[in-house]
Structures are given as C-alpha cells and as structure tokens.
Amino acid sequence: MSDRSMVLVLSCPDRPGIVSAVSSLLFEAGCNILDAQQFDDTETGQFFMRVVFDRLEHAKSEAEIAASIEELATRVVMTFTLRQSSAKKRIMLLVSKFDHCLADLLYRWRIGELTMEVTAIVSNHGREHLASTDLGELPFYHFPVTRQTKMEQEARIWQLVQETNTDLVILARYMQILSDGLSAKLSGRCINIHHSFLPGFKGSKPYHQAHERGVKLIGATAHYVTSDLDEGPIIEQDVERISHRDTPDDLVRKGRDIERRVLARAVRHHLEDRVVLNRKKTVIFTG
Amino acid sequence: MSDRSMVLVLSCPDRPGIVSAVSSLLFEAGCNILDAQQFDDTETGQFFMRVVFDRLEHAKSEAEIAASIEELATRVVMTFTLRQSSAKKRIMLLVSKFDHCLADLLYRWRIGELTMEVTAIVSNHGREHLASTDLGELPFYHFPVTRQTKMEQEARIWQLVQETNTDLVILARYMQILSDGLSAKLSGRCINIHHSFLPGFKGSKPYHQAHERGVKLIGATAHYVTSDLDEGPIIEQDVERISHRDTPDDLVRKGRDIERRVLARAVRHHLEDRVVLNRKKTVIFTG
C-alpha cells in the first residue's frame, strides 16, 4: 500500500444517499476508490461501510479529507475511523505459560506478514516460561498476579498500555480473566483466543469437556473481550476433525494449531480495519 | 461384498490375548480376515474390535462360527454381533414437515448407495406435507400426535417397529421428542439429526440462536437417541462457514445441506456396523 492509500470505516443508521454522499465526497476530494464493501443490517437498521481509496495527485490533504468526513458525520450521525493504510498499529501481547500463539504471531510479524509494532510482551509468569519462543529485543514485563493483587496488576497493565500508546491488546493464551473495569477500558481493542468452539464448551479445560462429551470436531474462537466472559463479539472460528482415538492430550495438541491460526486471522482482520462492532456481533469485511 | 463375507463387532474388558483368540478362531474356522480395526479405551479399560472376514471354501458354517464365538464370549465376558455383510438392515423413517433429510436418504437408497430395506415412513403430519419428495410405493403412515395422545401415538410407532422387524429408526427431522420409554426401547438403534453443532445450541430454533450469537460457523450433529434430549452419543458432526451477511433463513438453508450429509454419513456408518457404543460416546471404525 502506498502512503497515499487510506482506509475509511464508518457506521450510521441506514438512509438513502449514504453511499452516494461518501463516494462523491471522495471523488470531489481527488481520490480514487480502490475497494468498497458495505453491509446493511436490516434487523437493526444500521449501515456499515469500509472504503479503501488512493489520494491522487492534486488531491486534497489528509486533514481536509478528514474535515469533510467529519462534517458529513455530524450531519448523518455517523461514527468513523480514518487512517493511512500503511500506518502500523501498536500491539501489546499478554501471555501466560503456553506460548504457541505468541511464537506464531511474532514469527508472522518478523517475516512481514502482520504489519504492526510490538510495544510489549507482558506475562503473569517469568520469562523462563517462554523458553521456546525467541523474544529478541522486545520489551518483556513480568507482572505477577494473585487474587489479592489483581487490581494493582491490572493498573500496571493499563498504565503500560497508555505509556506505550498501544492500540490493541492481544490475549495470546493469557490465563487470567480481565476485570470488568479493564475490559471496559479496552473495549473493541482487546482480542482473546478462546481455546474452544464457542459457545460449545465455556469455562475451564474445554478440550477435556469435549473429550468427555465425545464430540467429533473441536475448534477455537477469537473474540473481543467484554466484561461478560466468553460472550464477547466473535471475530473468527475454526474447527478440526477428531476421533475416538484422540486423548485429551491429543485434543490439546490439535487445539494449538487451530488456536494459533484463528487468532492470527482475527488479528490480521483487526489490523487491516476489517472488523466493525455491531452490538454483540461483528461485521467482517474480508479480503 | 459376497454372501460369504461377515462382520463381527465385539466389546469386552481389555486383557492380553483377545486379538489372538479371535483371529485364531477365525483362521481355524477356515476364514480369511479382510479388515480388522480395534480400539482400547485406556480410560475405561474397555476393548472394541470390528472384523470383516470371508468364509473360504471348506470353511465352517455360519452357525458353527457363531457357536465358537459364543463360546469365547462366555469365557471373556464379551458382547458381540455377527452378521452377513450383505444382509440389509430394516429401516423406519420418522419425519415431520421438513423433508430434505428424507428425500436425501431415499435417493441414496434408490441408487444403491445405502444398503437397506425401508419398512415404513411415519409422520405426525399428512402425506401432503411431503409433496417435494417421491415416496414411491413405500408404506406411509400418518400418526398425528397431541400432548394428550403422545403415549398412544408412540405405542403405534412401537407396534409398527415390531410388526415390520425394523432394525433402525431414523428421526429425519422428526420434530417430536421421544418419551423416555420409547427412547429406552430403541436404545442404540434410533438415530436423530440435531440441526445444530452440539453442544453449542441446544433447544429450539438453534440456527436463530446461532445468528443471535454471531458465530462464524454453523453445524449439525447426528446422535443416538437417549432419554436425555440432545445428550445422546454423537456419531457424526460437520460445519460450514457463515458470515454477517447470512440471515437466519440463510442459516436454515445452509443447515439443510449440513444436516443431510451428516445424517447420511451416520446412517451409513450404522448400516455397516461401524459404530459401537462406549457408554455416553461412540467408537467409529471408519472405512
């Protein structure tokens, strides 16, 4: 993506003329639309749109375009985000002892597959638990937590999010439940990987529950974190076939593969501004 | 399969020498093993085996072989079934108004894909509700049911099962819940297609529940019927990807495709004696 490419994501109550207004605004500002996708939720009457456009030569400045959109947004009660396609989001990774998702995300970042800046890696366990993962020069923080110190530990996390200008927090198999307060502060910018096909098996040890029930497929779910545990808006899910021969350990092993690819896809969607919250659900403008 | 081919399925507490005893018995009876699969459930200590064998020329008679196995079974506390591979199981289909599973099973039966005899088609609604399906000359029974007449209606079903020597009852989208009594009578020989990926969405209108929750995959589950609704041993499951664009009606449509292929696979496994009950789960010796 060139530096002249921008992404506009908007949402407003549906009414005739929105697409026309947006596309005309961009045309008159000297921009060429490269990709546009929209969705009209007829149940709620809410309209969603994602537009990727190029600022052509002699186009208006970014600030002028933003001002025009702002003006339109006021008129039609629209929320929107606008940013350069090439701008990198700033990501913080929270992890406990299982590091397969962390290792996978870092590898994808190193080879340039995920366009982001890693601001910090935070764990409630010491660095020695991540021995299989190459953290390189990335800042690592050990923030231990107990039932008694949970509030203080979350305060440290929140402070770090602010100091590092973190845009997105990824719970990459972070085995702690965020408090309602922190969940609210990170609303829409904290992704969790739930090691189960929600809503099949909530709670702890979902693979063991799945084994116990004798299901023939297991899965994983990436979702935004909300105060209602395991109930946040779902971004991505996938499954794999299992058989009666699979032990709980086999399910955990197969689960690792599903978890890391589901989380990586969800993160990629988020980084590219393809996910829009629609109350308790998501709209995903896939590539 | 030739008429000389037989299928033996057995289960017993695991102990050394079982495979040796069975395979030697068959060898000495003049049989050649074509396929053998086994499973040792180390959690419960139960052993499962499926053997397909050919009675060679000069082999012992079926009755003699059965007697030998009976004798072994007594010795090692083993349960087993033994039958000719080419023998057709007798199937009764129960259906309500949605006939996509019924139509699909009948088509597979007509082209010889499912080797079975259809003893009867029973519905709680009139034949006119199955207008999209060609029932041909198959006996059709309209057994209406109300809350008050449920016991009598089930008695009619059970009588028909007995009169027709039905081996397997298939609930092909039969929208009535069987009583505990009938479920118990049909234990291990009544398959239901649950129009959902269990245990995700139990209860009524699961596709609407799935839409409400915003999941990214929907599925279906074929399972044996037990008195515990939606909790019977699972035989087969499958899923399909959906998006935010899919309405509840779209989910119902996509669900039909999943339901019919999941049910057809489960029925096929059962007809070929590939499914063995293992308490609340199943062992599936796939082809």
Next chain:
Amino acid sequence: MSDRSMVLVLSCPDRPGIVSAVSSLLFEAGCNILDAQQFDDTETGQFFMRVVFDRLEHAKSEAEIAASIEELATRVVMTFTLRQSSAKKRIMLLVSKFDHCLADLLYRWRIGELTMEVTAIVSNHGREHLASTDLGELPFYHFPVTRQTKMEQEARIWQLVQETNTDLVILARYMQILSDGLSAKLSGRCINIHHSFLPGFKGSKPYHQAHERGVKLIGATAHYVTSDLDEGPIIEQDVERISHRDTPDDLVRKGRDIERRVLARAVRHHLEDRVVLNRKKTVIFTG
C-alpha cells in the same frame, strides 16, 4: 425480495468517480442501495460492481432508471445487466445417466431454495435412465446422439434453448462434449460440473486417476463452458478427504456429494447475478 428490488451488475475500465456516478444516479432516481460490492482488478485495470437497490416510493420507473444507466454506460464504456431481483431465470438441464445432480437441483427448486423456472430436461438417453428422480410434469426431451448425428442433435438443443427462452443451460453430468459452435453460442450462460478438482485430473475417469495417483483429497469444479474443454472460467470448487481404504467406487460415491453441492452453489451464484466473467476467470460477489 420485493418487486421493487433490482440488481445492477457492471464492468468497465477503472477510473475515478465510477462508484460516485453510479450511487448518485441511483440516489437521484429515488433508490436506496441495499448492498454493493466491487472489485478492482489491478492486473487488468478492469472494474466490477454489483449493486442491489430498492426503488422507493416516488422513484423513477424501471425504464427511466435503465435509460440513465444506459446513458452512463455509453459515457464510460461500461457493460451492464439490470433486472428485477425477483425475476426468475429460465433454466434447461442437460443430463446423461447419472442423475444425482439433476435430482438435487430439482429438489432445491421444489422447496423454493433455487429461484428459477425449469424450461426443459434434455438427455441423450431415455427417460428410463432417470428412474430414481421425480421429473414430475417437467418437459423431458430425449435427444440421442452419435458421432455422426452430433451436429443435428446440438441444433435441436439450440432450437429448444431459443424456443423456451432459456437463460442458462446446466450440464448436470451431461457426458457429451459440446462443440465449439454451441459453446460459443452459450458463452457465459452454460455451467458444467467437472467431476474432479481442476486442473488436477482432466480427461476421463478422473476419480480413477486420483485413486491411481494416491491423492488424499478429491474434489469437483463448476465452471462456465468454453470451447477449450475443462478450461472454462471456474465458479466454485470443493474437496473431501479420502484415505488409502477408499476404492475407486468409494471415490465416485464421495464425489457425488461434492459434485452436487458444488454445482448447486455455482447455480445459485449465477441465478443471483453474483458471477461476473473476468477474461478466463470469474469474480464472485458472495452473499
């Protein structure tokens, strides 16, 4: 879809302002855009767009809207189709002896899943070969063919297409290769189901070829027919896992399931104007 809902599909060389021009035209004509998807092929510089819109009360008439679009099309060298969403396409089915795709499409049509009119069923074999399929009152034509009579037989097909105002011809396992002439006449409106995952195994008996090669997945491909056999633009593909235990007959059986669902999806995409030809490829605006 109400009768006031319309579908516009267009293609033209990409240039700034197209989306703006189309959406403004529709807004000014008193229409509300329900769904819009576009694709910009940066390799060829060709732009594709599909718009579903509702004519609101006091909107311009269909004819006036068509005239406006026609006028725009002349200006920007654009090809387009415009039709009522609820209008049913007229479909002719060609089949030989295998009727699983035919039976499947007819069932989906009967329960209202595929919105279309069936103009005729044509086979090079007699009706008795379709005994497993309920043709109902649909007009059936037996057009036998030999190497010598191929030209005449195709002339009869083409005459029937014209007489019945057929919009789409579906080769539902029609085991004859259309001549270059007929392929050209039906360009973009004749869909074939190739019983293989193209381009893996072209030619005859692809499942036997797959068995011979020992592949672990088999598939099927739905594509538009062109004079270049097995090389037409691909609309849809799917696969299923197989194992060393599967005989060529098992592959044929599993293949039937893949073929019918791949063909049904492709037909559905076509009926809803979701497929646009892009030289030797397709753009699919999925739902």
Next chain:
Amino acid sequence: MSDRSMVLVLSCPDRPGIVSAVSSLLFEAGCNILDAQQFDDTETGQFFMRVVFDRLEHAKSEAEIAASIEELATRVVMTFTLRQSSAKKRIMLLVSKFDHCLADLLYRWRIGELTMEVTAIVSNHGREHLASTDLGELPFYHFPVTRQTKMEQEARIWQLVQETNTDLVILARYMQILSDGLSAKLSGRCINIHHSFLPGFKGSKPYHQAHERGVKLIGATAHYVTSDLDEGPIIEQDVERISHRDTPDDLVRKGRDIERRVLARAVRHHLEDRVVLNRKKTVIFTG
C-alpha cells in the same frame, strides 16, 4: 509411551492366518496388543499391518521377540520394522530462504510435540537468511550449490546423513531438486513439502499458476521424494479457500499456513511409523 511399548509395521502378500500368526506370536511372547490396524490392498494382493504392543512383566526380551518375527517373516515373505515406541528418530532439515516450515517444525520439536532428534540444519544459503528463526545450538551447515557443484554438494549432504546417523531428511522448502542418485539413496526416508495441491500445478511458481487459472482453492502436498519430481508417494494434503480478491502474494501467504501444517502432519505420521509405502502410494494408519 513406556519403554516397554513397541511398534511393529509389516507388509506381505495377503494370505489367511497372518493376523492370527502375528497376534498369537505376540501373546505367547508375553505382550499385550494396544492398537492394531491393517489394510488389505485387494488390487495388488498386498497386506499391511501396524501393531503397537506392551511387553508385560515376564515377557520375552526385545531380541527374542525380534527373532520370532524374523522367523515368521522368512516363512511368509514379509518385510517389517520393529522399534521401541519411545525411540527418537534422527532428523536432518534442508532449507533454502523460506523458513516458515523450518520455524514451525523446530517450535513443535521444542515444546515436545514432535518426538525426534535434530541432527543438522543444512541450507544452500547462509545462516543470515534464516534470521526470523531461532536455530539455538543446532548444528548449521551452509552447503552452497551451483549447477557445476551439485554433485559435490550432494555428496556432502549424503556424507553428513551417514555421519549423523540421520533416519529422515526433511526438505522444508529446500528449493533444489535432488538428483536421481541421492533420491534413490534416501528412498522412503526423505519428505518434501510441495507448495501446491498436486497434481494440479507442478513446476515452478505454482501459486502464480493457480492465480492465473482462477481456482477457488489452493493446497499443499507432502510426499516422499523419488527421482520422478513431484510424483513421489503422497503422505498428506490440505487446501484453503481463496477468492478473486487474492493476489499471488496473498496465495503465497495463505500457502505458508497450509504448507507448514501439511508438512508437520506428514512428519508426525512418519515419526510414529504410521506411513507404509505401497508402490507409488502410501498407506497411512492414522491415530
């Protein structure tokens, strides 16, 4: 797996009594069969069997059991391998510049998912090309190669295989074609990941070929290396759905995910003695 657990894999012309002979031999040697799978290739008359068994207390020694099997093998013209389940195979990894498969296999090895010893990592490029992968203390060899020095370079590889007692060579995106000579030497113990769904797109740049053809699914294939390039016995394949929006670069990216999981599964099957060569195909005794 305990140290008393062993794996026997055998193949011979099919004849009555083989299963009986093997299972009786093991029973009489004081062993308990934990898992047994077999396959009878009726096309070629070849029989394949994999048996996992525990040596119980007072069982015969490993050497005595091996001698008994050897004696049986001579009698029925059988080939077999017998080894301790817990014994680790010795693996050499060959790689060029793309390291996603290498990184993935090493991660799985570090967390104990793949039970193996890594003898060496060999590349035709310098270590600096693998900067995204943590090689740790593993011996790395840079064996550059040109058209002129191919024979010498392969001699160095072969010498290293011998010196390190390597059991299996993995071509983890090694972009060189092995000579017929080296392929023959490594027959049945060299696995390649082909970055394509064979036999769809052979030759170079298969993802670009797939993009050009407009297919809707891409895949990858893990196979044993033979002198006939891209034609070796297939161990595992998988696919992923793509759309017209995917550029060749997107296919390469999605391909990486498929390649690494397909190769990891194939390696796992091989390490656990689940793959048996059957002429140009494989028998896979899946877990």
